[in-house]
Each structure stands twice: as C-alpha cells, then as structure tokens.
Amino acid sequence: MRYINAFFGWMWRRKLFLTTIVASSMLFALWSFPFNDLSDAVTSAVSRFTGNQVYLQAQQLNIHLIPQPAVSADNLTVETTLPPVAATWAKITPGIFSIVFNLSSVIKAIRGDAEASRNLLSRIDLNVDAEGVWGGDVAIAKSSTRITLNVEEVNLKDLGEWAELPMSLQGRANFATDIRVSADLQPEGDYELKIAKFVMPAATVNVPMQGAVLPVSLPTLTLADVTLKGRMVDGKFFIEEGMFGKSQDPVYGRIKGQLDIRLMQQQGTLVPQFGEYSLSVDLTTSPEIQKDKTLALAFIPLENAKDATSGGGAKYLFKATGVLGGFPSITRTSTF
Numbered sequence: 001m002r003y004i005n006a007f008f009g010w011m012w013r014r015k016l017f018l019t020t021i022v023a024s025s026m027l028f029a030l031w032s033f034p035f036n037d038l039s040d041a042v043t044s045a046v047s048r049f050t051g052n053q054v055y056l057q058a059q060q061l062n063i064h065l066i067p068q069p070a071v072s073a074d075n076l077t078v079e080t081t082l083p084p085v086a087a088t089w090a091k092i093t094p095g096i097f098s099i100v101f102n103l104s105s106v107i108k109a110i111r112g113d114a115e116a117s118r119n120l121l122s123r124i125d126l127n128v129d130a131e132g133v134w135g136g137d138v139a140i141a142k143s144s145t146r147i148t149l150n151v152e153e154v155n156l157k158d159l160g161e162w163a164e165l166p167m168s169l170q171g172r173a174n175f176a177t178d179i180r181v182s183a184d185l186q187p188e189g190d191y192e193l194k195i196a197k198f199v200m201p202a203a204t205v206n207v208p209m210q211g212a213v214l215p216v217s218l219p220t221l222t223l224a225d226v227t228l229k230g231r232m233v234d235g236k237f238f239i240e241e242g243m244f245g246k247s248q249d250p251v252y253g254r255i256k257g258q259l260d261i262r263l264m265q266q267q268g269t270l271v272p273q274f275g276e277y278s279l280s281v282d283l284t285t286s287p288e289i290q291k292d293k294t295l296a297l298a299f300i301p302l303e304n305a306k307d308a309t310s311g312g313g314a315k316y317l318f319k320a321t322g323v324l325g326g327f328p329s330i331t332r333t334s335t336f
Contacts (some may be wrong), residue, residue: 050291055079068093076130085161088132095125095143110242146189151175156327170199179232185263188233195226198244205298216297223249235262239279253283254336259324274324282336283322287312288299305332 056071068095078085128140135155141148156169172195179189200221223245230240237259245252260275284304290294290313299306305318317336324327 036287051071052213055310061242064091069096070094085133085162087130087138090128092129093127093129095127099103123269146178146180147187148178149188156198167201167203170194171197177232182234185265186232186235187263188231191229192232193226193228198223198226216300217294219295221251223251228255235260237261247284250286250289251283253279253281255279256336257319278321280333280336281318283314283316283318285314290314301328301330304331305330307335323331 021330032113038039056073057077057079059075060071060073063072064070064072072089072091073087074089076087076090078087101218123144125144126140126142128138128142130138133154135158136150136151138151138154139150141147141247152174153244154175155172156173156175159173160167160169172196174196175190175191179187179191182188193195204217206215225246226244228239228242230238230242232238233321239258241254242255244255257277257279259277259279262273262275264271264273271288289299299314299316302316302318303318307313307315317333319333320328321330321331
C-alpha cells in the first residue's frame, strides 16, 4: 500500500508534466491521422445524415482545432438534386454549443434516423467558407433562426453553365443577404445584388405584334453595372432600388416592383414557384438604338410609353405586369 501511495503521489507532483505529454500525444495523433482515407466514410455519413439528399466528395480532408474545431477540404464537390457544385477549397465550422445541446439527436442521425436528421438541419449552427465556387467566393453563416449569405466575384459565365441557361452571360456578381426562414419555409429578409460589366450576348427574342409573334435578332448588350436592392417577405420578391447601365451605355435606367415567388417542397427538395409580377421601369435608349431599324422592332411593345429625348434617343416610362414566362401587359405611366 505504501508503494501505491508513493506512486500516486509521484504522479500528482508531476501532473502538469504528464498532462502535457498526454495532450501532446493526442494532438500529434490527431494531426497525423490519415484523414484523406476518411473521404468515403465522410461521404457515406453525410449522405445518411441528410437522408440521401447530399453527397460530398473531397480530394483531401484536414482538421483544425484553432481558433475552433473545423474541417476543411480541397477540391470539394457537393451533389444534391441540383447540378453538382464544386469548390477549390472549403472550410466547415460547426457550432459546438448547438451540437452539445442536440447531442442525442446527433447520435440518432448518425445511426440513420431520418427524422432526427431533418430536425438537426434547422438546429445546428454552421459556418461555411468556400473558394473557387463559380470562379468566386461564398460564405454562409447559419443559425437556428437566420441565414447570412455573401457571394463575392462570381463569374456569371460559370454560373450560367451550371444553371444550364440558354445564353452565356458575362460579368462579375456580388450578392449579400441576411434572411430568416418562416414557418412555411419562405425566406424573409434583405438582399443586395451588384453585377459589374454585365454582358448579354446576341440573341433572338419574340416580340408580340398584332396578335402574332415576330422574332427579332438583338446584338450583344453591354452595361457598366447592374444593382438591385430590396427585400423578400411573405413569398414576394421586392425590388426597392434597381439600376442598370449608365448614361454612356446604349440602354440604361431604373426599375422597381415585385415578383411573386414561393418555395414549394417537392420530394424533399425546395423548388421555386413563380407567379405574377408588377414592375415600374424608367428606360432610356441611345440614338444608335433608335436609328437601328432591326433593334427598333424590339421596342415596338413599348411604343405607347415612348418620348423622344433631345439627343435623338428615347425615353420609356411604363409599368409591366403579367406572369413570368408570358408576354407582359405594358401601361404608360407619368411617374416612376
């Protein structure tokens, strides 16, 4: 008994030294652990955790302990019901306290409980920083009540190819929003969109004329910038301040109004459903636009809202209403 007491006394006197050795060994083991070999395991766990809705693939995984626990990945690909999204680098930082407070649900979700997985998606705090997403950077901060999204310098060409748009847009976009999701899954909050050096390639548009549809070929359109500011609330997308182009551009002006857009849940995925819109537009075109007879055809639906300007151009002040995808109803207005 005397030797046992002596042994524990020796350990107590050297507790700081022994604690340092144990902690250093654990940190060394953690940092030297082959996390790359866990890629398949992580993919399987995320898939099971999200009810087979999300698949992750990474070339390399790394763990971080300072300033707080996080996991980073090189060449990350995220697959959902949408086309895959790729990032050259991403860092995921979970909220430790939100995990601790929901530990039982986390364990159930890891074991494959679908209901626990769905509940955790709204309870766990999460920060995501990603580089090389559509040529830009994306930062997401999610709490149980709010989502903050910041998108910087996204290449519209890359974004258009991902979305499979029929035309190849060009420009660099910045987008920021701070929203909360209501009980019926509708986002509510403010947003701001800025696009620098916006370019829309040559295209053919269908212009309604006397009950028929006339195809009109439009040249490439370049605008110095596009800015939209507003809010989302109760299934409506409000444009409170919108500007496109500058006076040196062939087309420039202002826009405001609203668009009905609700998120509907279909097979476990949120799908946007577009409805009616009402937009007020103050549009000015250059003399070159008015002199081009082919381009002038595209403005025939706006003829009733047209006023000539002193420089030989034209100014259109009107309200456009309708349903997205159909031909709008144009009404001349006296004020913007």
